[in-house]
Amino acid sequence: MAGSIGSTLMATPRVLAFDVFGTVVDWRSGIARDSSRFLAEISRSDIDSATFADNWRKRYQPAMAEVRDSRRPFVILDVLHREMLEGVLSEYGINPRAIEPDLLVDWTRAWHRLEPWPDAVVGLTRLKMRYPIVTLSNGNIALMLDVARHGGLPWDAILGAEVTRAYKPAAEAYLGTAAILDVSPADLCLVAAHHSDLAAARASGLLTAFVNRPMEYGGAEAPDRDQRQEWEWRADGLTDLADQLGCH
Amino acid sequence: MAGSIGSTLMATPRVLAFDVFGTVVDWRSGIARDSSRFLAEISRSDIDSATFADNWRKRYQPAMAEVRDSRRPFVILDVLHREMLEGVLSEYGINPRAIEPDLLVDWTRAWHRLEPWPDAVVGLTRLKMRYPIVTLSNGNIALMLDVARHGGLPWDAILGAEVTRAYKPAAEAYLGTAAILDVSPADLCLVAAHHSDLAAARASGLLTAFVNRPMEYGGAEAPDRDQRQEWEWRADGLTDLADQLGCH
Structure with a gap:
């Protein structure tokens, strides 16, 4: 299990927003x-x-x-x-x-x-008990809806590029999503397997949770590995993240 | 049980879009x-x-x-x-x-x-087994999200005014929702307790399902009763609609 970094001292997010391709599903x-x-x-x-x-x-x-x-x-x-x-x-x-x-x-x-990673549905279901869970993906709504119904992903809402009219990592994608949810950026946590996405979210004031997906590129190194930082949370999947966020 | 009008001859909708205030929840x-x-x-x-x-x-x-x-x-x-x-x-x-x-x-x-009508959660859960269920409400996303989590409404996606930037009964609210879902208007069925809403949806080419909610105005007559038409379906609640749409 990967550790969280001082998470006992951190503010709890009010909403969790998820990258989808690579983080939740195995593209x-x-x-x-x-x-x-x-x-x-x-x-x-x-x-x-x-x-x-x-x-x-x-x-x-x-x-x-x-x-x-x-x-x-x-x-x-x-x-x-x-x-x-x-x-x-x-x-x-x-x-x-x-x-x-x-x-x-x-x-x-x-x-x-696309199929969800094996831990995704159980992890999301547990996280949803405590937090609203929304997509913050570059995928359009019809695409996200089909992926969700195909895999049984229990989103509270499908947000992202089509709603904000902005593609990540543009700041408007993160800030626009927080505004739509009526929360401050600091109350929104991006959950993603990509350092580049998390870095842009942090630059806009969001909380960040990294999910390790070593098989996203079939075992090859991720292209954004040099953008790695100490994220607020670091998890080996969504059930691990649920553990760390107290969703038992 | 209210009857459907020739529904055995009608095309099956591909997606169900719901009015929320009055239709799903008791405002x-x-x-x-x-x-x-x-x-x-x-x-x-x-x-x-x-x-x-x-x-x-x-x-x-x-x-x-x-x-x-x-x-x-x-x-x-x-x-x-x-x-x-x-x-x-x-x-x-x-x-x-x-x-x-x-x-x-x-x-x-x-x-x-707001609280859901007593049949709403069971009815939506049954309808969701077969059809994608989305909101097509004038409520904004944060509002719809809170209502859904408060009442346990299992939406596949939260669409409506904030996504299309148009308030019902403007045609763009219906047509924009169909476009976002990547379905033709004739494949989308509006489910609503209001004749005025259904009339506008039909004028844009949508299928229509009326849900009878005699207590929406505390038993008083609905203000849009004179816009009543023969809708494709007419149900006494969402479990009745699930029965009529073959979601057992």
């Missing part, structure tokens, strides 16, 4: 599983589906950066995921316009069918 | 109960608290109309509820500026502490 296994099936359908089973998943995800930050930097108007993540898919297919020398449109729609919807 | 009893306490605190127990609740609620449509008609920018319902409270107090000859500010804050928050 890599789900995207690799579905992509394996779709790659077979287009007769490209020679492509490694886990690497394909990594390459799809690598386009995530650059795609959102275009919105964050106002180079294009806000669009929801479902739209970006589709564009990213077309980009990664092209990277593999596959012309997306040569693929059946319905197949591309279904492939993009692989992000709607 | 009148809750506001009367809390107002009775606050009226005692300001030594005005001579005022009938149920009539006070009705008079507070009467200011609801005119307050939202200012936003709908673009006479003022969008503000959340918590803000309107506070202004409406000050208005109704003035109507009773009470100067709101002579009242302790914290008491006015707490009084306004009476809307966050």
Whole structure:
């Protein structure tokens, strides 16, 4: 069990806001599983589906950066995921316009069918007994709703990019969520597996809880490991976080 | 049990969106109960608290109309509820500026502490087994979140005015909610106790389910009774609706 850092002295959060991709659900296994099936359908089973998943995800930050930097108007993540898919297919020398449109729609919807990490539903259910639990994800509402119903995630509310019209790590994503919840930033705790996300949340005055997900990148090192700090809480999963926050 | 009108021939909705005040929770009893306490605190127990609740609620449509008609920018319902409270107090000859500010804050928050109708939690839980259930309320997110946690309402997502930036019965409130859910208006069913709300939803192409709540106004006739139509479904509560929609 990972330890909390002086948590007995800290203010209790009033609301817990969760990053979802990587923190609550395992995007890599789900995207690799579905992509394996779709790659077979287009007769490209020679492509490694886990690497394909990594390459799809690598386009995530650059795609959102275009919105964050106002180079294009806000669009929801479902739209970006589709564009990213077309980009990664092209990277593999596959012309997306040569693929059946319905197949591309279904492939993009692989992000709607991700599985929770094994501790997620139990951990969230325990945390919900004491704290409101909301999403603070870059995923759009329809996407988050499908992921929640698919995995049985018991959110109190689905917030995040589509509601604030801002993609993390823009400050407005965190501050806008606190404002909507009618709590001060210091009363809101971001729960995330990513140091970069937590660093931006802390810069906006939020409390921070790091969840260790060593398998998010299939065991490879996380790309944001150099942004590691001493977060208010550090947990080896959501049941561990529930223990640390007194949700027994 | 109220009947459905040809429901065996109708398309099944993909998502159920619920009006909340009056349809899922009993605003009148809750506001009367809390107002009775606050009226005692300001030594005005001579005022009938149920009539006070009705008079507070009467200011609801005119307050939202200012936003709908673009006479003022969008503000959340918590803000309107506070202004409406000050208005109704003035109507009773009470100067709101002579009242302790914290008491006015707490009084306004009476809307966050409303109780569900007795069939609501069981009915919603059954409906959720088969359909995504979301709010389509004029209440803001923090308000809906508190009402849900207070009463144990198992929403999949909290949508409505604050997300679409439009107050019902503006078409954008219904159409924007369908767009966010990524379903066509014809796949979305509004569940509401109010004919006026259902009429506007139908005008935007939604399916409609009427829930009979004869005690919403304490047994008095509903103000929108003349807008009654033959809705796709008509139920005597949410467990009855669950029966009619095959959620056993």
